[in-house]
Amino acid sequence: MKKSLLAALAAATALGCLPVAAEDLITSDRVGPSDAPKKMVFRMTGDGPSSTDPTWAAGYTKLYTDFINNHPGWQLELQMMTGDISQEQARMLEQARAGHAPDCAAVDSFVLPLFKQAGVLKSLSPYFTKEEIDQLFPFVRDGVTGKDGQVYAWWWSTDLRVLYRNKEIVLNAPETWADAKAAALKSVEAGMEGILFNGSRYEGTGFDWLGNFWGQGGKLVDDAGKPVFADADNRDKFVKAVNYYRDLVESGAAPKRVATIGNYDDFNAAAAAGTTAMFVGGNWQYRQLQNSMEPEEFAKWTFSPLPGITADQRSTGTGGWTVAAFSSEPEKVEMCAALAREVYMGPANALQEQLPTRADLYDKYDIFKSEANQTFAKALKVGQARPGVLIYPEISNQIQIMMGKVLTGAATTDAAVDEAYKATLDAYARL
Template sequence: MKARLLTLLSAAAILAPLSAASADDIITGDTVGPADAPNKMTFRMTTDGPRNNDPALAAKYSKLFNDFIANHKGWQIELQMMSGDIGQEQARMLEQAKSGNAPDCAAVDSFVLPLFKKAGVLKSFSPYFKKDDIDQLFPFIRDGITGTDGQIYAWWWSTDLRVLYRNKEIIKDAPQTWDETKKAALASVEQGMEGILFNGSRYEGTTFDWLANFWGQGGKLVDEAGKPIFGEGDNRAKFVKAVNYYRDLVESGAAPKRVATIGNYDDFNAAAAAGTSALFVGGNWQLSQLKGALEPEEFAKWTYSPLPGPTAGERSTGTGGWTVASFAKSEDKVGMCAALAREVYMGPANEIQEQLPTRADFYTKYAIFSSDANKGFGEALKVGQARPGALVYPEISNQIQIMMGKVLTGTEATEAAVDDAFKASMEAFKRLQ
């Protein structure tokens, strides 16, 4: 408790100078708005807010939240911070929602949104968003937030994708295929680097970053009924091929064995800053992080390209992102949560963090998304694929993570590990029926 108090006091000390002088416009480490506000809403959030680890982003978010409260007099928002274990946090929140103890408003990861919709714990946002707002959403985004009754149950405000980052000084040309990627990584090893880095531990990013290698071949995880099919027929052959691609990178020395323990994109930024790696699979948001972390002359050496496939014509990339949703018991809090999604996150938050918008019109509305870099990300999104909206997906992902650990450490043959993952996924699917 003492450690938590010190953390909150430290955060308050950092954020307090960002507050306006008005008594109605107050932000501390864990609240936004006056203490005597008659209306209060809890908001469980990620670091996409005033507690962002980057002081500059924290300051920008603080202004957004202060401006929001200034436009909604009589309200105070209590900020509840999630831990870095997003999967565990989302599972806990779902159980809280089922028992009626969830926060009024929360960040829900897009890949688990189907579970929350299926449980019937989300409140409709349809009354709070115009048809034009909804129509501008990319189709996969719109489908993801819509329930079987046609109502929308969250606002998916940001999306992302995975790309291949490289140091141009070490790797001049962008690898177009898996073979070229392996050769480039081995060439970097010869120059003292540790080879290509990617997530490989028990982490959702491990599954999602790797899936592009399966999807690029036309592979399908589930059928239209949400039943796992990745371990059958042609899908199994494509799946095994994609797993062996990663296995070969490690066994050949093109990737270090430590990838089996990596479960954090920050590790790649650190390796780039330390000069220990010239190649890694990362998210589009890392470009701005690298710009902030590296000296200008070092950042100029880095660029990105679409993820390679088995051939140059077989490519895909994962598209994820965050939503804002409400569990509130009162309609005024549901409306306040929707307003937070609409006024803070839909557009302004995209801009300050350079997180790709989910609305097509924002790519011309905001100048920052018209940059060459973001135009490139937009092009890569054309072969993007979201995780399937199937109830069994979280367990499929969990089994892929377990499988990857076996394969990357060499403790089990690829085909056996794949079959184990498929069997466990099928058992989970049957339990969900």
């Protein structure tokens, strides 16, 4: 009797502990058992179990649980980045130079050249097959490959900018700048704010707008990496693209408050509140709109490629995230590559509907066969990544400053462009 009581108690205790053990496998800052002998520090964005989107958080929790179960003896220490990506990446670069970087981290694709230049990344080439590398889109492969031919990060997702619109108010997709202005003015007549876009001191301000410049064949830098965006060949295209935004504000097609917008969430809020009918946003916002709106409201929304100066002169900016290794321990570098492959390269794309960087993954996952994602994939064909040069952050900074002055009428377009160009060239000379 006593023995059976003890056995029952032991069984109850064991059963009671099971859920606790399962809960403990993933905490806010750790994945895997806390007493695992091997540990890798991973600094990440919100693309993980702590995602603010409950669906994504649940999906990542499963992906990470499967991952850590496939790698017994390991635990991941998770370090979360804040929303100020530029600052986070700069800080991580400094830490890496001082030898204090995390073992593995999410690196924004547009600052990857800085990390490669600093020589702080470890090669991931041994952990990916030639076939996997060959499947990467060319601009992605070029972006992650160093001068020595080694792959220094795994670029797993890409994105692009499109024009969202409320079909009830703007029926046809604007194809040109003139179409966009006319449609925006029509939406203003319908009581809306007009077209919204990022226009404040924010990386997205320059990046979202650059498609208007690139679509005309404009170049930011030459083959040597020197800024040329306002030289004899490019200045006219650059000024025209700036004047497009200026005209939108001055004509009332866009509210002046665009000069204060520096967050894609503001567009979601305005769309959900029914105060705008058009905005320039990222492809990832399609799912966010779906999650935040009632189905009948979401059904009114659609998207199309960004308008161009003419219908056949269109482009869009493409970005995305990479996973890179900093550790000097090969075992941790391999673990980092495994994390990129098993969690992010494919599964995370499908979970978040973040566009994959490999052509074959569009066929592998059904979700990318949807009409919306097929349209995004087509738009990628005119996509352009930010130049992988050291001066790009300063070009972006100067475009943000210039845009603020132009949109608020604090300076003429010509003066603001010339000032931005001179400041960029000065910064280039100091590099």
